[in-house]
Amino acid sequence: MENAGYLLAAFAIIWVIFFAYLLNLLNRQRRLKKEIDALKNTLKEKTG
Amino acid sequence: MKRYILFWVSLVLMLASLFLVFVYVPTEKEMGIVQRIFYLMVPMGWLALLSFFIVFICSILYLARRRDSYDALAYSSAEVGIFATTGALIVGCLWAKPIWGVWWTWEPRLTATLVLWFIYFAYFAVRSFAGEEARGARYAAVIGIVGFVDLPIVALATTLWRGMHPGGVIFSGGLAPSMLLTLLVSLGAYTVLYVLLLVHRTSVRQDEAFINSLKARLG
Numbered sequence: 001m002e003n004a005g006y007l008l009a010a011f012a013i014i015w016v017i018f019f020a021y022l023l024n025l026l027n028r029q030r031r032l033k034k035e036i037d038a039l040k041n042t043l044k045e046k047t048g
Numbered sequence: 049m050k051r052y053i054l055f056w057v058s059l060v061l062m063l064a065s066l067f068l069v070f071v072y073v074p075t076e077k078e079m080g081i082v083q084r085i086f087y088l089m090v091p092m093g094w095l096a097l098l099s100f101f102i103v104f105i106c107s108i109l110y111l112a113r114r115r116d117s118y119d120a121l122a123y124s125s126a127e128v129g130i131f132a133t134t135g136a137l138i139v140g141c142l143w144a145k146p147i148w149g150v151w152w153t154w155e156p157r158l159t160a161t162l163v164l165w166f167i168y169f170a171y172f173a174v175r176s177f178a179g180e181e182a183r184g185a186r187y188a189a190v191i192g193i194v195g196f197v198d199l200p201i202v203a204l205a206t207t208l209w210r211g212m213h214p215g216g217v218i219f220s221g222g223l224a225p226s227m228l229l230t231l232l233v234s235l236g237a238y239t240v241l242y243v244l245l246l247v248h249r250t251s252v253r254q255d256e257a258f259i260n261s262l263k264a265r266l267g
Contacts, residue, residue: 003082003146032255039262
């Protein structure tokens, strides 16, 4: 099991990077959808 | 709906890849357990190249047709690509230390991958410095096309210069069937992950553009 630390570190780093990136994208998407809905409502109210 | 399918396919393939890497594939005799990093390092390198290839194609299309959707796709692919290239460099260092005894060496493929990372960096830097959005997109597209020169160098580095990198073993038939299967499943898993990330990132980019257009209409 010599050097197992390098192997685990490699997988852990990559998984953390990509999982954090995916979570960040999903959160941003959710926030943007809310902003789009709010802006559409404002536009609707403004134009009647 | 398609995104959920993509997510589940990606998850199943990732779990299959992990099973193959940590349970199924035999330990390589000379390098020992650390050789399994190979099944992560090759997919990271592949994603770095695939991402930039998409950047290259979309950059040509953007300059030819000036459609924002091509720029959004190129930008998104570049963002996923810089993560993959960073991952490839980190994993490369974690491979180099126990195998070669150093964290970094100016080996042809590692060096060409580092150059690719700088090209990705330049792709985003010109957008920041250009000021205007459309001008930044044009400059970035030029880098996306010119930077493509580095791709064949990264891909063929081990063949052209015979460095210490193990990449050449894949095409020379030096992999046992179980190792080849593990590598192919890992490549498939990370490619589906790339598509998933690309779809979500492009969607974010397009939503941001849509918000800007709504704000412009509101004044």
